[in-house]
Amino acid sequence: MDATYFRKALVKIMPGYDWTVHRARKGVTTIVATGIQTSGLNRLSTLEVTYAPDDKGDWFRARSAGYGRRAPWLYENGDATLARALRGLQDYYRHTEGIYRGHAAALEAGRKVAPDAPAPRADSAGLLEALTAIVGSLNVASDNPNVPDDFLVPVDITMGELRKARAAIASAKGEAA
Incomplete structure:
Protein backbone atom coordinates (compact mmCIF):
# COMPACT_ATOMS: atom_id res chain seq x y z
CA MET A 1 0.00 0.00 0.00
CA GLY A 102 -24.75 4.30 34.35
CA HIS A 103 -22.50 5.86 36.99
CA ALA A 104 -23.65 9.36 36.04
CA ALA A 105 -27.32 8.30 36.32
CA ALA A 106 -26.68 6.85 39.78
CA LEU A 107 -25.04 10.09 40.92
CA GLU A 108 -27.86 12.15 39.43
CA ALA A 109 -30.45 10.01 41.24
CA GLY A 110 -28.51 10.46 44.47
CA ARG A 111 -28.70 14.24 44.09
CA LYS A 112 -32.50 14.29 44.03
CA VAL A 113 -34.22 15.44 47.21
CA ALA A 114 -36.39 12.88 48.99
CA PRO A 115 -40.13 13.76 48.69
CA ASP A 116 -40.64 14.22 52.45
CA ALA A 117 -37.63 16.48 52.98
CA PRO A 118 -37.95 20.21 52.34
CA ALA A 119 -36.19 21.42 49.21
CA PRO A 120 -33.08 23.50 49.89
CA ARG A 121 -33.40 27.20 49.08
CA ALA A 122 -30.67 28.69 46.93
CA ASP A 123 -29.67 32.32 47.27
CA SER A 124 -29.34 33.88 43.85
CA ALA A 125 -26.26 35.98 44.68
CA GLY A 126 -24.31 32.89 45.77
CA LEU A 127 -25.51 30.92 42.76
CA LEU A 128 -24.48 33.74 40.44
CA GLU A 129 -21.05 33.91 42.06
CA ALA A 130 -20.52 30.14 41.80
CA LEU A 131 -21.64 29.95 38.18
CA THR A 132 -19.49 32.93 37.26
CA ALA A 133 -16.48 31.27 38.88
CA ILE A 134 -17.06 28.02 36.98
CA VAL A 135 -18.16 29.28 33.59
CA GLY A 136 -16.19 32.52 33.50
CA SER A 137 -12.84 30.76 33.84
CA LEU A 138 -13.49 28.23 31.06
CA ASN A 139 -11.94 29.02 27.71
CA VAL A 140 -14.26 27.01 25.47
CA ALA A 141 -16.35 27.90 22.46
CA SER A 142 -19.74 27.52 24.16
CA ASP A 143 -21.26 29.98 21.70
CA ASN A 144 -20.17 27.88 18.70
CA PRO A 145 -23.31 26.26 17.21
CA ASN A 146 -21.20 23.60 15.40
CA VAL A 147 -20.39 21.85 18.68
CA PRO A 148 -23.30 19.55 19.66
CA ASP A 149 -24.99 20.04 23.03
CA ASP A 150 -23.99 16.56 24.24
CA PHE A 151 -20.27 17.12 23.48
CA LEU A 152 -18.29 16.66 26.71
CA VAL A 153 -15.66 19.26 27.47
CA PRO A 154 -12.70 18.29 29.71
CA VAL A 155 -14.42 19.63 32.86
CA ASP A 156 -17.25 17.06 32.75
CA ILE A 157 -19.90 19.61 31.84
CA THR A 158 -21.95 19.05 28.71
CA MET A 159 -22.13 21.89 26.22
CA GLY A 160 -25.88 22.20 26.88
CA GLU A 161 -25.27 22.65 30.62
CA LEU A 162 -22.56 25.20 29.87
CA ARG A 163 -24.88 27.18 27.61
CA LYS A 164 -27.64 27.11 30.25
CA ALA A 165 -25.18 28.34 32.89
CA ARG A 166 -24.01 31.19 30.66
CA ALA A 167 -27.66 32.12 29.96
CA ALA A 168 -28.45 32.08 33.71
CA ILE A 169 -25.51 34.37 34.42
CA ALA A 170 -26.54 36.77 31.65
CA SER A 171 -30.14 36.76 32.90
CA ALA A 172 -29.09 37.42 36.49
CA LYS A 173 -26.91 40.33 35.34
CA GLY A 174 -29.76 41.67 33.19
CA GLU A 175 -27.85 41.14 29.94
CA ALA A 176 -29.04 39.53 26.69
CA ALA A 177 -28.13 35.84 26.47
Whole structure:
Protein backbone atom coordinates (compact mmCIF):
# COMPACT_ATOMS: atom_id res chain seq x y z
CA MET A 1 0.00 0.00 0.00
CA ASP A 2 1.32 3.45 -0.86
CA ALA A 3 0.62 6.75 0.93
CA THR A 4 -1.77 8.02 -1.76
CA TYR A 5 -3.98 4.93 -1.60
CA PHE A 6 -3.85 4.98 2.22
CA ARG A 7 -5.00 8.62 2.28
CA LYS A 8 -7.86 7.89 -0.14
CA ALA A 9 -9.00 4.97 2.01
CA LEU A 10 -8.92 7.14 5.14
CA VAL A 11 -10.87 9.99 3.51
CA LYS A 12 -13.44 7.51 2.20
CA ILE A 13 -14.06 5.77 5.52
CA MET A 14 -13.61 8.82 7.82
CA PRO A 15 -14.47 11.95 5.79
CA GLY A 16 -15.13 14.07 8.91
CA TYR A 17 -11.42 14.27 9.69
CA ASP A 18 -8.75 16.40 7.99
CA TRP A 19 -6.03 13.86 7.13
CA THR A 20 -2.26 14.26 6.97
CA VAL A 21 -0.20 11.29 5.80
CA HIS A 22 3.30 11.59 7.24
CA ARG A 23 6.35 10.93 5.13
CA ALA A 24 8.06 7.61 5.62
CA ARG A 25 11.76 7.02 5.17
CA LYS A 26 12.80 5.13 2.05
CA GLY A 27 12.49 1.39 2.44
CA VAL A 28 10.06 1.64 5.37
CA THR A 29 6.68 0.07 4.71
CA THR A 30 4.96 1.58 7.77
CA ILE A 31 2.69 4.54 6.97
CA VAL A 32 1.30 6.86 9.67
CA ALA A 33 -1.59 9.27 9.13
CA THR A 34 -3.13 11.77 11.53
CA GLY A 35 -6.69 13.02 11.25
CA ILE A 36 -8.06 15.94 13.22
CA GLN A 37 -11.44 17.51 13.82
CA THR A 38 -11.48 21.17 14.79
CA SER A 39 -13.91 23.89 15.70
CA GLY A 40 -12.22 27.17 14.98
CA LEU A 41 -8.87 26.98 16.73
CA ASN A 42 -9.99 24.23 19.11
CA ARG A 43 -8.95 20.67 18.33
CA LEU A 44 -11.89 18.43 19.20
CA SER A 45 -10.46 15.05 18.27
CA THR A 46 -7.24 13.47 17.00
CA LEU A 47 -7.14 10.10 15.28
CA GLU A 48 -3.87 8.39 14.33
CA VAL A 49 -3.89 5.39 12.00
CA THR A 50 -0.79 3.32 11.29
CA TYR A 51 -0.44 0.82 8.46
CA ALA A 52 2.27 -1.75 9.14
CA PRO A 53 2.33 -4.96 7.12
CA ASP A 54 3.83 -8.01 8.81
CA ASP A 55 4.48 -11.62 7.80
CA LYS A 56 0.74 -12.43 8.19
CA GLY A 57 -0.47 -9.56 5.97
CA ASP A 58 -1.76 -6.04 6.48
CA TRP A 59 -2.16 -4.62 9.99
CA PHE A 60 -3.82 -1.35 10.92
CA ARG A 61 -3.56 0.32 14.32
CA ALA A 62 -5.92 3.16 15.23
CA ARG A 63 -5.72 5.32 18.33
CA SER A 64 -7.43 8.51 19.33
CA ALA A 65 -7.03 11.44 21.67
CA GLY A 66 -9.57 13.88 22.96
CA TYR A 67 -9.79 17.63 23.26
CA GLY A 68 -6.64 19.67 22.58
CA ARG A 69 -3.38 19.30 20.68
CA ARG A 70 -1.48 17.60 23.51
CA ALA A 71 -4.30 15.42 24.81
CA PRO A 72 -3.16 11.95 25.86
CA TRP A 73 -4.08 8.93 23.74
CA LEU A 74 -7.29 7.45 25.12
CA TYR A 75 -7.34 4.01 23.51
CA GLU A 76 -5.74 1.99 20.74
CA ASN A 77 -7.13 -0.83 18.59
CA GLY A 78 -5.56 -2.93 15.86
CA ASP A 79 -6.97 -5.21 13.17
CA ALA A 80 -6.27 -6.64 9.72
CA THR A 81 -8.49 -4.11 7.94
CA LEU A 82 -8.78 -0.35 8.31
CA ALA A 83 -12.55 -0.49 8.81
CA ARG A 84 -12.34 -3.10 11.59
CA ALA A 85 -9.55 -1.23 13.38
CA LEU A 86 -11.66 1.93 13.44
CA ARG A 87 -14.87 0.05 14.32
CA GLY A 88 -13.12 -1.64 17.24
CA LEU A 89 -12.03 1.76 18.54
CA GLN A 90 -15.59 3.09 18.22
CA ASP A 91 -17.06 -0.02 19.89
CA TYR A 92 -14.71 0.43 22.84
CA TYR A 93 -15.86 4.02 23.32
CA ARG A 94 -19.53 2.97 23.07
CA HIS A 95 -18.94 0.32 25.73
CA THR A 96 -17.12 2.79 27.98
CA GLU A 97 -19.86 5.37 27.43
CA GLY A 98 -22.47 2.90 28.71
CA ILE A 99 -20.46 2.25 31.85
CA TYR A 100 -19.98 5.95 32.62
CA ARG A 101 -23.59 6.81 31.71
CA GLY A 102 -24.75 4.30 34.35
CA HIS A 103 -22.50 5.86 36.99
CA ALA A 104 -23.65 9.36 36.04
CA ALA A 105 -27.32 8.30 36.32
CA ALA A 106 -26.68 6.85 39.78
CA LEU A 107 -25.04 10.09 40.92
CA GLU A 108 -27.86 12.15 39.43
CA ALA A 109 -30.45 10.01 41.24
CA GLY A 110 -28.51 10.46 44.47
CA ARG A 111 -28.70 14.24 44.09
CA LYS A 112 -32.50 14.29 44.03
CA VAL A 113 -34.22 15.44 47.21
CA ALA A 114 -36.39 12.88 48.99
CA PRO A 115 -40.13 13.76 48.69
CA ASP A 116 -40.64 14.22 52.45
CA ALA A 117 -37.63 16.48 52.98
CA PRO A 118 -37.95 20.21 52.34
CA ALA A 119 -36.19 21.42 49.21
CA PRO A 120 -33.08 23.50 49.89
CA ARG A 121 -33.40 27.20 49.08
CA ALA A 122 -30.67 28.69 46.93
CA ASP A 123 -29.67 32.32 47.27
CA SER A 124 -29.34 33.88 43.85
CA ALA A 125 -26.26 35.98 44.68
CA GLY A 126 -24.31 32.89 45.77
CA LEU A 127 -25.51 30.92 42.76
CA LEU A 128 -24.48 33.74 40.44
CA GLU A 129 -21.05 33.91 42.06
CA ALA A 130 -20.52 30.14 41.80
CA LEU A 131 -21.64 29.95 38.18
CA THR A 132 -19.49 32.93 37.26
CA ALA A 133 -16.48 31.27 38.88
CA ILE A 134 -17.06 28.02 36.98
CA VAL A 135 -18.16 29.28 33.59
CA GLY A 136 -16.19 32.52 33.50
CA SER A 137 -12.84 30.76 33.84
CA LEU A 138 -13.49 28.23 31.06
CA ASN A 139 -11.94 29.02 27.71
CA VAL A 140 -14.26 27.01 25.47
CA ALA A 141 -16.35 27.90 22.46
CA SER A 142 -19.74 27.52 24.16
CA ASP A 143 -21.26 29.98 21.70
CA ASN A 144 -20.17 27.88 18.70
CA PRO A 145 -23.31 26.26 17.21
CA ASN A 146 -21.20 23.60 15.40
CA VAL A 147 -20.39 21.85 18.68
CA PRO A 148 -23.30 19.55 19.66
CA ASP A 149 -24.99 20.04 23.03
CA ASP A 150 -23.99 16.56 24.24
CA PHE A 151 -20.27 17.12 23.48
CA LEU A 152 -18.29 16.66 26.71
CA VAL A 153 -15.66 19.26 27.47
CA PRO A 154 -12.70 18.29 29.71
CA VAL A 155 -14.42 19.63 32.86
CA ASP A 156 -17.25 17.06 32.75
CA ILE A 157 -19.90 19.61 31.84
CA THR A 158 -21.95 19.05 28.71
CA MET A 159 -22.13 21.89 26.22
CA GLY A 160 -25.88 22.20 26.88
CA GLU A 161 -25.27 22.65 30.62
CA LEU A 162 -22.56 25.20 29.87
CA ARG A 163 -24.88 27.18 27.61
CA LYS A 164 -27.64 27.11 30.25
CA ALA A 165 -25.18 28.34 32.89
CA ARG A 166 -24.01 31.19 30.66
CA ALA A 167 -27.66 32.12 29.96
CA ALA A 168 -28.45 32.08 33.71
CA ILE A 169 -25.51 34.37 34.42
CA ALA A 170 -26.54 36.77 31.65
CA SER A 171 -30.14 36.76 32.90
CA ALA A 172 -29.09 37.42 36.49
CA LYS A 173 -26.91 40.33 35.34
CA GLY A 174 -29.76 41.67 33.19
CA GLU A 175 -27.85 41.14 29.94
CA ALA A 176 -29.04 39.53 26.69
CA ALA A 177 -28.13 35.84 26.47
